[in-house]
Structure formats: C-alpha cells, structure tokens
Amino acid sequence: MKKESKRGKLATALIVIFLFALVMGPGPGSLLINPHGSEPKFWLGVPALYVWAVFWFFVEAGVILIAAQFIWKKEDKNG
Amino acid sequence: MVNLNFFLSRADLGNTPYVVLIIYLIILLALGIFGYIRSKGTEEDYYLAGRGQGLLVTSLTIMATFFSGVALLGFPGMVYENGVSAMFIALNLPVAGAAVYLLGNGIRKLGQARGYVTPGDMIAGYYGGSGVRIVVAILGMLYVLPYIIIQIKAGGGLAQQLFGENMFNLGAAALSAVTLLYVLVGGMRSVAWTDVLQGILLLSGALLAGIAVIISLGGIEPFFSKVADLDAKQLTMHDPKESKWNPWWILTFCLFASLASIVQPAQWMRFYAAKSSKTLRQSAMIFAIILPSCFLFGVMLVGLVGRAVHPPIDPNLELVASNLPEGLNKPSQIAVFMLGDQLPAMLGGLGIILVSVIMVAIMAASMSTADSNLHALGGVLTRDIYDKFINPSATEKQRTMVGRIVIVLATGLALLVVSLGENTEFGKGLLETIMQFFFLAMAFSCQLVPPAIDILYVRKGTRAGAIAGMCTGGAVVLATYLFSEKEATQYLKRIIDLGCLAIIFNVVVFTIVSTITKKVDPSHIERFKRDLS
Numbered sequence: 336m337k338k339e340s341k342r343g344k345l346a347t348a349l350i351v352i353f354l355f356a357l358v359m360g361p362g363p364g365s366l367l368i369n370p371h372g373s374e375p376k377f378w379l380g381v382p383a384l385y386v387w388a389v390f391w392f393f394v395e396a397g398v399i400l401i402a403a404q405f406i407w408k409k410e411d412k413n414g
Numbered sequence: 415m416v417n418l419n420f421f422l423s424r425a426d427l428g429n430t431p432y433v434v435l436i437i438y439l440i441i442l443l444a445l446g447i448f449g450y451i452r453s454k455g456t457e458e459d460y461y462l463a464g465r466g467q468g469l470l471v472t473s474l475t476i477m478a479t480f481f482s483g484v485a486l487l488g489f490p491g492m493v494y495e496n497g498v499s500a501m502f503i504a505l506n507l508p509v510a511g512a513a514v515y516l517l518g519n520g521i522r523k524l525g526q527a528r529g530y531v532t533p534g535d536m537i538a539g540y541y542g543g544s545g546v547r548i549v550v551a552i553l554g555m556l557y558v559l560p561y562i563i564i565q566i567k568a569g570g571g572l573a574q575q576l577f578g579e580n581m582f583n584l585g586a587a588a589l590s591a592v593t594l595l596y597v598l599v600g601g602m603r604s605v606a607w608t609d610v611l612q613g614i615l616l617l618s619g620a621l622l623a624g625i626a627v628i629i630s631l632g633g634i635e636p637f638f639s640k641v642a643d644l645d646a647k648q649l650t651m652h653d654p655k656e657s658k659w660n661p662w663w664i665l666t667f668c669l670f671a672s673l674a675s676i677v678q679p680a681q682w683m684r685f686y687a688a689k690s691s692k693t694l695r696q697s698a699m700i701f702a703i704i705l706p707s708c709f710l711f712g713v714m715l716v717g718l719v720g721r722a723v724h725p726p727i728d729p730n731l732e733l734v735a736s737n738l739p740e741g742l743n744k745p746s747q748i749a750v751f752m753l754g755d756q757l758p759a760m761l762g763g764l765g766i767i768l769v770s771v772i773m774v775a776i777m778a779a780s781m782s783t784a785d786s787n788l789h790a791l792g793g794v795l796t797r798d799i800y801d802k803f804i805n806p807s808a809t810e811k812q813r814t815m816v817g818r819i820v821i822v823l824a825t826g827l828a829l830l831v832v833s834l835g836e837n838t839e840f841g842k843g844l845l846e847t848i849m850q851f852f853f854l855a856m857a858f859s860c861q862l863v864p865p866a867i868d869i870l871y872v873r874k875g876t877r878a879g880a881i882a883g884m885c886t887g888g889a890v891v892l893a894t895y896l897f898s899e900k901e902a903t904q905y906l907k908r909i910i911d912l913g914c915l916a917i918i919f920n921v922v923v924f925t926i927v928s929t930i931t932k933k934v935d936p937s938h939i940e941r942f943k944r945d946l947s
Contacts, residue, residue: 375649
C-alpha cells in the first residue's frame with residue numbers, strides 16, 4: 336500500500352513536470368527566450384530557441400524513461 | 415513533388431538510385447511472401463498477426479505508420495519556411511510516445527481479453543449499440559481514405575521525377591501493386607515486417623540527412639555560423655496575428671495532434687497486435703526518444719541551414735517556384751534539394767549511396783503509411799459494417815475474403831482518383847478536395863480520444879454522450895472547413911490546433927449529455943475494469 340502511494344506521488348510529479356515542459360518548451364515559455372520582434376539570441380553560437388527546444392525534449396524524454404522504469408514496469412508486474 | 419530530375423542530372427548519380435530502389439522493392443515482396451508462409455489463415459492472424467508481435471516489429475511498425483512521406487519532406491520544408499519556431503513541433507512526439515503506453519496498453523489488454531480487432535469493436539463493446547460503431551467507423555474512414563490516396567499520389571510523383579514525366583500513372587500503379595500484393599497475401603504480418611524495413615530506412619534517412627549536411631558544410635561550428643546569417647524572423651517565435659507558428663498553436667498541436675495520430679485505426683490495430691505490456695512499454699520509450707531525435711538532430715536541421723544556403727529571392731513574398739533558387743519549386747523540396755546538391759560533390763561514392771538511401775526512405779515513408787491504412791480500412795469496413803449490418807452470420811473465412819476485396823477495391827479506387835487528378839479537370843478538383851480532407855484527417859481521428867480515455871480511465875460516460883461528443887467534434891472540424899474563408903476562422907486556426915478545438919467541444923458535449931442519459935450497467939463496467947487490471 337505504501338509503495339502504491341509512493342508511485343502515485345511520483346506519477347503526479349511526473350505529469351506536472353511533463354506538462355510544465357510542454358508549456359515552457361513549445362508553449363508560451365519560449366517567449367522568455369526569443370519572442371516575436373526580438374533580437375535573436377545565441378548560446379555558444381547556436382540559436383537559443385533551438386537549444387531551448389532540445390533541452391525541453393530531453394526533459395520530456397526523461398520523464399517518459401522514469402515513468403517507464405519506476406511506474407509502468409511495476410504496474411505491468413502487478414497486472 | 416520532389417524535383418529529383420534537377421539534381422539527378424546535376425549530381426551524376428548514375429544507376430545507383432535505381433539499383434537501391436529495385437533492391438528495396440524486391441525485399442518488400444520477399445517479406446510479403448514470408449509473411450504469407452507464416453500466416454495461419456484465420457481472421458485474427460490476418461488482421462493482428464495472432465496478437466504476438468514483439469518489440470522490434472511493434473516499435474518500428476508504430477513509427478513507420480506514424481510518419482508519412484508528406485511528413486518526412488514537410489517537416490524540413492516547414493523549418494525552411496518558418497525557421498526555428500517550426501522545430502518545436504518535434505516536441506509532440508514524446509507526447510505520442512507516452513500515449514503508446516498509456517492508451518495503447520489498455521487497448522491491447524481489452525483487445526486480448528475480448529477479441530477486438532478495430533477501434534469500433536472496443537468503443538461499441540463498452541457503450542453498446544450499433545450507432546456508436548457507425549460513428550467510430552466514419553471517423554476512422556475520414557482519416558484512412560485521404561491518407562491512402564495522398565500516399566499513392568506521392569508514390570506516383572516520385573516515380574515521375576525518377577523515371578520521366580510520363581511515368582506518373584505507371585509508377586503509382588506499380589508501387590500500389592507491390593503494396594497491394596504484400597498486404598493481400600500476408601495481412602498484418604507482412605505489413606508489419608515491411609514496416610520494419612521501411613521504419614529503419616525512414617529513421618536512418620531522417621538522421622543521416624542532418625549529419626550529412628553538417629559534415630558537408632565542414633562541421634558543427636561552420637554549420638551554425640551559416641544558420642546565424644538567417645534573418646531575425648527565422649530565429650524568433652512568430653506573432654499569432656501573422657502565422658500559426660506561435661507558442662499557443664504549437665502547444666495545442668503538441669498536445670492533441672500527437673494523440674490523433676496514435677488513435678488512428680491502423681495504430682489501434684497495432685496495439686491489439688502487440689505481444690505484451692512490456693512490448694508497448696519499451697516501444698513507447700523507443701518512440702519518445704528515437705523519433706524526435708531523428709527530426710531535431712536530423713532532417714529539420716537541413717531545412718534550417720537550407721534557408722541560409724539557398725534563401726528565397728524575396729523573403730517577404732510567397733515561397734513559390736518563381737521566388738526560390740533554380741531547381742527548388744517549393745519549400746518541401748529543400749531536404750532533397752540540399753542533399754542532392756551537396757552530398758555527391760562532398761562525399762563522392764558514399765554521398766551517392768546516401769542520397770539514394772534517403773530517396774528510397776521518402777518512398778518507404780509513403781508506402782508504410784499507405785499499406786497500414788489499406789489494411790486498417792479492410793478491417794474497419796469488414797468488422798464494423800459488413801459483419802454487423804450486411805451479413806451478421808458471415809463465417810470467419812467470408813469476413814477475411816471481404817476484407818481482401820475491400821483492400822483491392824480501395825486501391826483501385828485510389829489509383830483511379832489519383833489518375834483522374836493528373837489527367838482531368840474534374841479529377842483535379844476532386845483531388846484538391848481530398849487534399850483538404852487530408853489536412854483535416856488528424857482532427858477527425860482525434861475525436862476518438864475522449865471515449866478511449868473514458869473507457870480506459872474514467873468510466874463515467876454514456877453511449878449517448880459518446881455519440882453526441884464525437885458527432886459534435888466531427889461537426890466542428892467540418893464547420894472550420896466550410897467556413898475557412900472567414901477571418902474569424904482563420905485567426906482561430908492560427909492560435910489553436912483544429913483537433914484541439916474540436917476535442918474541447920467533444921468533451922464538453924460528452925460530459926453534459928453523459929450526466930443526463932442512461933448510464934452504462936455497473937456490472938458491465940466492473941467486467942471491463944477486471945479485463946484492464
């Protein structure tokens with residue numbers, strides 16, 4: 336029971352992080368970097384928006400890897 | 415279509431592209447025959463390969479079905495046209511990857527426990543009644559039919575560019591015949607095995623394209639110094655008043671377009687066909703990591719640097735052939751234009767082979783989408799229409815035969831439409847309308863998401879609610895098509911993805927109608943919960 340509630344909390348945290356990644360990456364969070372009409376930014380010579388997209392892709396992919404390893408796998412075993 | 419003649423004549427690729435193409439088609443036919451040898455002749459085997467597909471086949475067939483040739487060429491074209499902001503749509507792929515497990519595994523469990531084959535089987539199985547099945551079948555066909563026709567058209571166009579102007583009809587017919595042959599003889603097993611080859615080609619083609627262009631420009635630093643020359647509009651987010659490549663539209667696209675492609679009938683059948691939960695869990699991880707990587711670090715970069723290396727004559731005018739560099743007729747050709755232009759010159763024989771593989775990858779992307787949708791159409795029309803309304807006492811053998819007849823007729827009809835579109839004014843108009851529906855297809859299939867989530871997780875909806883919700887969602891999609899000229903519609907479509915807009919109406923109506931109509935029998939719900947646990 337205790338393990339199940341831990342998994343529930345982890346699942347909630349992962350959903351929040353995943354949605355946050357969507358809002359920050361492709362969503363309005365991208366306006367923090369280079370909104371319409373602003374001067375293009377570069378990080379280490381790379382367009383900042385591209386770095387931003389890649390960063391949030393890694394966050395999304397990381398959430399799925401953690402969910403698969405620590406939630407879905409356990410659910411499959413219990414099922 | 416891709417202007418291959420232009421670079422074939424310039425790059426002197428010799429016979430390599432044709433040799434690669436012939437080898438590819440021979441392997442497809444061999445896989446089709448191998449699938450036939452392994453088949454057991456039952457309906458479940460024909461549509462779902464005996465529900466025993468392992469990780470390699472499941473993950474690659476899901477990815478190959480997800481991406482059509484239009485997407486493989488369209489993504490770099492979008493980046494060429496709109497800059498870095500268009501690259502954010504790759505972030506819809508991890509959402510789709512999560513859905514492969516979160517929706518797909520429940521669908522697989524119910525399918526295995528109850529013998530389901532189509533989306534209509536599951537949704538009608540839960541809510542009961544034939545009305546819901548018809549609505550699901552119609553939404554499925556509104557997705558499947560435009561996809562089949564447009565992929566066959568793309569195949570004809572590629573043949574035309576490879577072998578000459580008068581080869582469109584013959585090329586489309588030949589590629590359709592190869593596809594039809596392996597779908598007919600081997601069913602899901604052949605389709606999925608050929609998808610393995612096509613998926614590997616698609617993914618490696620997309621990734622190699624980016625790597626090859628970076629190498630040909632002298633490495634990462636020179637590559638990004640070229641990108642830095644782009645004008646500010648290409649490197650910043652767009653204004654909703656001017657274009658849809660703004661954060662609001664991209665966010666709603668990432669959330670809902672991904673789900674639409676995951677609940678299309680062909681994918682639904684792939685979930686039923688998966689061997690186990692573990693298969694889908696691992697497929698979800700592969701999908702969420704590998705597919706976006708191939709686009710973000712691959713073919714999308716080609717579109718980005720393509721804009722710097724081959725800019726339009728006047729960036730403020732529409733990007734049509736007269737406003738683009740010689741040989742580039744539209745933005746979606748940029749990947750092939752760049753690769754054909756640079757690789758053979760920079761990498762010699764290796765470059766020629768790379769270009770040939772990438773060209774065949776474009777064809778593979780079209781064929782893998784066409785075959786999956788043809789196969790799904792056979793299943794939907796047989797199980798949801800013929801078996802339920804025309805001949806309810808049909809034997810398994812009869813149903814499988816009818817499925818095959820549907821696939822032959824659909825291929826013939828698609829070829830006829832494509833051929834008419836090439837040769838007659840009436841056909842051109844018809845094909846133009848189908849093209850419009852191709853762009854609406856995902857918004858239609860998206861309407862299956864609310865009932866799927868209700869069955870798998872919520873279980874509060876009713877039959878009337880599901881029907882009303884799906885019909886409302888479909889009607890909203892149609893309304894935006896019918897009133898697409900209105901200024902308000904155009905603005906709305908720039909700030910919110912069409913599928914998302916329709917799904918909001920769908921969910922609201924589904925919820926309201928479900929609160930005032932007859933509930934699903936609690937014991938029936940309990941049985942479903944048991945099958946899902």
